[in-house]
Amino acid sequence: MNNQTRKLTTVSMLCALAFLMAAVFRIPVVLFLRYDPKDIVIVITGFLFGPPIAALTTLIVSLAQMLTVSGTGFLGFVMNVLSSCAFACTASFLYIKKRRLSGAVTGLVCGVVCQTAVMLLWNYLIAPIYMGYSREMVSRLLLPVFLPFNLIKGSLNAAGVILLYKPLLSVLRHTDWIDSSSDTQKHNLYLPALFIAINVILLCIFSILYFNGRV
Secondary structure, three states, X not given: OOHHHHHHHHXXXXXXXXHHHXXXXXXXXXXXXXXXXXXXXXXXXXXXXXXXXXXXXXXXHHHHHHHOOOOOHHHHHHHHHHHHHHHHHHHHHHHHHOOOHHHHHHHXXXXXXXXXXXXXXXXXXXXXXXXXXXXXXXXXXXXHHHHHHHHHHHHHHHHHHHHHHHHHHHHHHHOOOOOOOOOOOOOOOOHHHHHHHHHXXXXXXXXXXXXXXXX
16 A cells, blocks of 8 residues: 555544444443543544544544434534544644653643643533533533543543553554554653553542442
């Protein structure tokens, strides 16, 4: 395959994988809010090909969700696009600038902060429409519900990227889905980073169980 065909094929495969993650792994956290790990794949796509491709992947996956598994219609589509783009495009933009572990971590942290801020504003403005709650009630939910949900969601996805990026990159190279010269910078994903990522995931799982009254 030439480079353009390989790139198109790989992005299509990653879109399908992200949609599968969204359709199958939907975990209730609190109220109507559910976590799915599609943003892990979208961020990895952005790390490989840049923020514009991350945004395109977000649009395709969010549209597929709206037409299949989502029950929130167009508003849910817009919510998914804003949320995933805020996280994935921010993270991949900063990582492309500095292809090191420090660049990845900086991008992921900034992505979580950006996503959380965007979704707090979005929920304040739009949630009363699709939740049927008054704006005053939604305002009271911002800090105890929407803020921790988005922090948990973003932290899980950031930790997932740290854990899965290098293995997935190796698989894609081995199977010739991407050029062997793609992203050849040293990432130095040493054991402390993996240890922290695993502990972040465990903390988030505990938080989800707490929100669901299981601990």
